[in-house]
Each structure stands twice: as C-alpha cells, then as structure tokens.
Amino acid sequence: MxxxxxxxxxTRxxxxxxxxxxxWIQIPDMDLFDFKPGQFVTLDLPIHENKHKRWRSYSIASHPNGSNEIELVxxxxxxxxxxxxxxxxxxxGSSLLLRGPLGKFVLPEVLDKDLFLVCTGTGIAPFRSMAKYIHLHNIPHKNIYLIYGSRYIKDLLYPGEMGELQAAHPGFYYLPTLSREDSTDWTGRKGYVHTIYEEMLxxxxxxxxxFLCGWKNMINEARQRILDLGYDRKDIHLELYD
Known part of the structure; x- marks a missing residue:
C-alpha cells in the first residue's frame, strides 16, 4: 500500500x-493527525529530481494531543x-509535502520494565514525545531515565522543559551529559552517555x-555495550539518524 x-x-x-x-506543521486535510509517540514523518522537499533524494525523515517532537498539528525539531x-x-x-505560512506517521520506534504496550531513553542531539525528539505522553495520560510505569548527550550547554534541546517534567513526574529522571563543556556554569554530568547507564546498571x-536515538556511532557503541552488560537484542530498540 x-x-x-x-x-x-x-504555522510557527x-x-x-x-x-x-x-x-510546527498543520495538516489541514486531517481533523486529527493520529500518531504514536516515537513515530516520524517524511518530507518531500524540492531539492532534487530523484524523489528518493528529496525525502527527509524527522521524528515528531510533540506528543499526540488530539489536533492536526505536529512539531519537528x-x-x-x-x-x-x-x-x-x-x-x-x-x-x-509555507507549505510542505509530508507523509506519515511512520515507524515502529514506539513504547511497549505495558511499561513493566525500567526505560532507558538514550539519545544525542535532536534524537531527544521522540523521547520528548514519549515522556510527555506518559506524564499527561498518567500511564503506569517503572523508572524512566532520559540520558541525553550533547557537546556544550548551548546545544541542549528543551532543557528547561525536561527539568520541569522531572520535578513534576515521579519516576522520570532527566540526565544530560556534556562531552566538551569546560565552563564553570555547567555543574551537571560531563562525558558520554555510555558511562551513565553503565554505572546505573x-x-x-x-x-x-x-531505546536509542541519535547518530550512528553513538547507537552502534551503545548497542554493543548494552549487549556486553548481558541484555538481549530484543531489549534494544533503535532509531538511527543518518
């Protein structure tokens, strides 16, 4: 099909x-853009004659809210x-051609295990959608750890919002770590995401x-480290950004 x-x-x-x-993109032909947190849309951009070289996919950063508008970062x-x-x-006011929602990078139906959401850069987008959806719908869950790697303070996406979510939502832990920041303004974790989940486990x-989302190198390394910790491949879910 x-x-x-x-x-x-x-729209914004x-x-x-x-x-x-x-x-923010509104789809006027739909009353409701129905998607699951973690899914993505594909845009068809007028940048090449070959359609496959025009397509760009982006995770939806907003959560399902009953509207026909979504947010991409x-x-x-x-x-x-x-x-x-x-x-x-x-x-x-510009128009964009899109299709979706697409993808199987979605939450388990029952959240009966701890969730480790490991990301870099804009890989936080699907996890923002998941975390806000869980919070707003009071979905029962075990601990949720959002482990987010960036280089510098200036690279962090949604830091205030994630901090507020942690304060308002018991069992949700926002764990940003910076790999290159040397400013005294940063008192949080330094280094790479791998150290955090390895220490916790x-x-x-x-x-x-x-759930792993971000650049290929981070995902490949995280997958191997998690397997080395004794977990099974079925415990690991990936969303790769080229």
Missing part, C-alpha cells in the same frame, strides 16, 4: 538553539541540502528496555 502524501502548512517557527529550529547540517532548504526557504542487571 502506497502511503498518502499530505500538504502541510508551517522558533529558534531553539543557535543551529536548531522548531517547526531540526538541526542545520553543514552542506545538508534538506536542512539548508528548510532553514533558508521555509517561513511561517553496575552490579547486576534489572529488567529494562533500551
């Missing part, structure tokens, strides 16, 4: 950091044709599901 494409209208654009933007990639077009050509494995 061929997926249907829809015309979306960009906000700079989240120096090189990332939040895009996108980083400007140096030399990237897709993001250069989105940043230079797309304004509020030291001394015996408890039942857990691992």
């Amino acid at each position: 061929l997926e249907q494409w829809y015309n979306g209208t960009v 654009i906000v700079d989240e950091t120096y090189n990332t933007r939040r895009f 996108i980083v400007l990639l140096e030399g990237g044709a897709g993001t250069t077009y989105l940043f230079n050509e797309i304004k509020e 030291e001394g015996g494995n408890k039942p857990a599901n691992f």
Whole structure:
C-alpha cells in the first residue's frame, strides 16, 4: 500500500538553539493527525529530481494531543541540502509535502520494565514525545531515565522543559551529559552517555528496555555495550539518524 502524501502548512517557527529550529506543521486535510509517540514523518522537499533524494525523515517532537498539528525539531547540517532548504526557504505560512506517521520506534504496550531513553542531539525528539505522553495520560510505569548527550550547554534541546517534567513526574529522571563543556556554569554530568547507564546498571542487571536515538556511532557503541552488560537484542530498540 502506497502511503498518502499530505500538504502541510508551517504555522510557527522558533529558534531553539543557535543551529536548531522548531517547526510546527498543520495538516489541514486531517481533523486529527493520529500518531504514536516515537513515530516520524517524511518530507518531500524540492531539492532534487530523484524523489528518493528529496525525502527527509524527522521524528515528531510533540506528543499526540488530539489536533492536526505536529512539531519537528531540526538541526542545520553543514552542506545538508534538506536542512539548508528548510532553514533558508521555509517561513511561517509555507507549505510542505509530508507523509506519515511512520515507524515502529514506539513504547511497549505495558511499561513493566525500567526505560532507558538514550539519545544525542535532536534524537531527544521522540523521547520528548514519549515522556510527555506518559506524564499527561498518567500511564503506569517503572523508572524512566532520559540520558541525553550533547557537546556544550548551548546545544541542549528543551532543557528547561525536561527539568520541569522531572520535578513534576515521579519516576522520570532527566540526565544530560556534556562531552566538551569546560565552563564553570555547567555543574551537571560531563562525558558520554555510555558511562551513565553503565554505572546505573553496575552490579547486576534489572529488567529494562533500551531505546536509542541519535547518530550512528553513538547507537552502534551503545548497542554493543548494552549487549556486553548481558541484555538481549530484543531489549534494544533503535532509531538511527543518518
């Protein structure tokens, strides 16, 4: 079955950091854009004659809220044709061709194990959707650990919002770590994401599901380290960003 494409209208654009933007897109042909937290949409951008070289996929950063509007958070990639077009050509009121929701990177039906949500960069998008959905719908769960790696303070996405969610939601832990920050303004964790989950799981494995989202190198390393801790491949779920 061929997926249907829809015309979306960009209703709002906000700079989240120096090189990332939040895009709100409304799909007028739908009363409700129904998706599961963790899914993505594919945009067809007018950047190439070959359709497969025009398609760019982005995780939905917003949670299902009963509307026909979604939010994407996108980083400007140096030399990237897709993001250069989105940043230079797309304004509020612009149209975008999209299809979705797509993907199976979604929460288990029953959250009866600890959740380790491990991400880098804009890989936080699907986990923001998941965490807010769980919170707003009071879904029973074990501990949820959002382990988020960036290079510098200026790279962090949604830090205030994630801190507020941690304060309001028992059992949700926001654990950002910075790999290159040397400012005294940062009093949080330093280093890479792997150290955090390895330290937490030291001394015996408890039942857990691992969701990994971000750059390929981080995911490949995390997958191997988690397997080395004694977990099974079925405990590990991936969403790879090229």
